[in-house]
Amino acid sequence: MTASISIGNDSNGNPVLVDVEELLATRLLVQGNSGSGKSHLLRRLLEESATLVQQVVIDPEGDFVTLADEYGHVVIDAGDYNEREIVKMATRIREHRASVVLSLESLELEAQMKCAATFLSTLFDAPRDHWYPALVVVDEAQMFAPVAAGDVSDEARRLSLAAMTNLMCRGRKRGLAGVIATQRLAKLAKNVAAEASNFLMGRTFLDIDMARAADLLGMERRQAEQIRDLERGRFLALGPAICRRPVAVRIGTVKTSTRGGTHKLMPPPVTATGDLQELLFAQVEEESASPPPPRPEPAPLPAEEVMRALAAAPSARPVEPEFDMGESDGVIVEVLEEIVADLGEAQPGVSTLYQDFTVRCRMKGLKRAPIDLPAFRKRFAMAQAGMADASDPRWDDALRAAEPLPEDMLAPFLLIARAAMQGLPCPDDAKLARAYGTSSPGRVRRLIDYMEKLGVIVARTDFGGRRSIGVPQLGLSTAAAEG
Numbered sequence: 001m002t003a004s005i006s007i008g009n010d011s012n013g014n015p016v017l018v019d020v021e022e023l024l025a026t027r028l029l030v031q032g033n034s035g036s037g038k039s040h041l042l043r044r045l046l047e048e049s050a051t052l053v054q055q056v057v058i059d060p061e062g063d064f065v066t067l068a069d070e071y072g073h074v075v076i077d078a079g080d081y082n083e084r085e086i087v088k089m090a091t092r093i094r095e096h097r098a099s100v101v102l103s104l105e106s107l108e109l110e111a112q113m114k115c116a117a118t119f120l121s122t123l124f125d126a127p128r129d130h131w132y133p134a135l136v137v138v139d140e141a142q143m144f145a146p147v148a149a150g151d152v153s154d155e156a157r158r159l160s161l162a163a164m165t166n167l168m169c170r171g172r173k174r175g176l177a178g179v180i181a182t183q184r185l186a187k188l189a190k191n192v193a194a195e196a197s198n199f200l201m202g203r204t205f206l207d208i209d210m211a212r213a214a215d216l217l218g219m220e221r222r223q224a225e226q227i228r229d230l231e232r233g234r235f236l237a238l239g240p241a242i243c244r245r246p247v248a249v250r251i252g253t254v255k256t257s258t259r260g261g262t263h264k265l266m267p268p269p270v271t272a273t274g275d276l277q278e279l280l281f282a283q284v285e286e287e288s289a290s291p292p293p294p295r296p297e298p299a300p301l302p303a304e305e306v307m308r309a310l311a312a313a314p315s316a317r318p319v320e321p322e323f324d325m326g327e328s329d330g331v332i333v334e335v336l337e338e339i340v341a342d343l344g345e346a347q348p349g350v351s352t353l354y355q356d357f358t359v360r361c362r363m364k365g366l367k368r369a370p371i372d373l374p375a376f377r378k379r380f381a382m383a384q385a386g387m388a389d390a391s392d393p394r395w396d397d398a399l400r401a402a403e404p405l406p407e408d409m410l411a412p413f414l415l416i417a418r419a420a421m422q423g424l425p426c427p428d429d430a431k432l433a434r435a436y437g438t439s440s441p442g443r444v445r446r447l448i449d450y451m452e453k454l455g456v457i458v459a460r461t462d463f464g465g466r467r468s469i470g471v472p473q474l475g476l477s478t479a480a481a482e483g
């Protein structure tokens, strides 16, 4: 049986096929900078091959959970289970050949690594009877098989690296075919990359990554230069499961969206999935009913460590950025905007947010948090007011005007200041409350009174009961609006 799927088209419009059977034997490495389209490519590959082969997705960001809608993958939210339960489920996944998405989204980095390690090792250690073929897709593989020690414990790194090495180097015999994607080849452990013989290389800026890509592709450096300028969604493909000579492929469309996208077409649940779900979860949940379902041990919080370090040494050493500030600055802005966008009605504390921030920064390839907690507090306040880019000179005056205010009033004040600068309606109580981290209208009133007493704002209410707030130092005022 030949089972080929199309991942897209070459420059002549001809489909570029991947031989799934060959892929199972030869594994695949995808590389490309952030935004080059790796996750999209993995999704295309998963969608097209969903009916041909069992699939296991290690999903750090919870991106692939939407595969459940169309293709019946069972979603395992790692945060809901302890180690013993993860082992149990991984064992059953092998036994029942269930396609699953292991979403690690709700875990902190160290726990993500440990959970992925436990899960992958259990798949790997399955009894011989259960060595069915399966694609094991790992997005952001550099997180799980990093070259250098990062902020996580040696133990987490060792376990996770071992599991990834087993998957890529020794998994084939056991039916497990690794398909891994990484932003930066130079950050991925060499032995993990080395066993793949199929490559899809997307846009790659850095010379060090380019050099490694050229090595893997068996190309001259000069030839490999072509991946520097690839557009989003375009990759250079090579390998026994795809083609014998490098071919440029434009990745095709996908049916499911990344989560957060709209899915207007949601088919009713398929019965078989329900059965599978039961098979995987039922026993686990029963057994963990008594004693009460243990939540996974909360992993050590980097945020807390940072805070402790700061408290202990007031003149704490500056956090050295891994990249030149230009690059990490862009990441900070992007991450802040994402966090604010994802916040909704939630009001997590600043240390939780900082933790989320550091994880997201690492996901984007920064080795450590590029700013410390106090700096984050300020940047987050700014981001809430739509001023995520702190280097934007437009915000300078507003920040100066905020100087007399205590830190916790920065976010609501900037919200007002920005509305004033842009002539927009005065933010309503609910918005101000959220920025102030409260839900009490009384506290918002007192906040406004306080800011007025300090002279940083002037509030007035018109006859219709509509409020506008002026910022004297800016010489500007918001438009009037219902409070």
Ligand SMILES: Nc1ncnc2c1ncn2[C@@H]1O[C@H](COP(=O)(O)OP(=O)(O)OP(=O)(O)O)[C@@H](O)[C@H]1O
Pocket (backbone or CB within 6 Å): 032, 033, 034, 035, 036, 037, 038, 039, 040, 041, 183, 232, 233, 234, 250, 251, 252, 253
């Ligand atoms: N072939 C494509 N066709 C249409 N849209 C695409 C294609 N490839 C990527 N995109 C879109 O481009 C954006 C970035 O792609 P994607 O998330 O796959 O990048 P990535 O390489 O995984 O980035 P990161 O490393 O930051 O996760 C997404 O919105 C995605 O939908």
Ligand SMILES: [Mg+2]
Pocket (backbone or CB within 6 Å): 038, 039, 040, 139
């Ligand atoms: Mg991605």
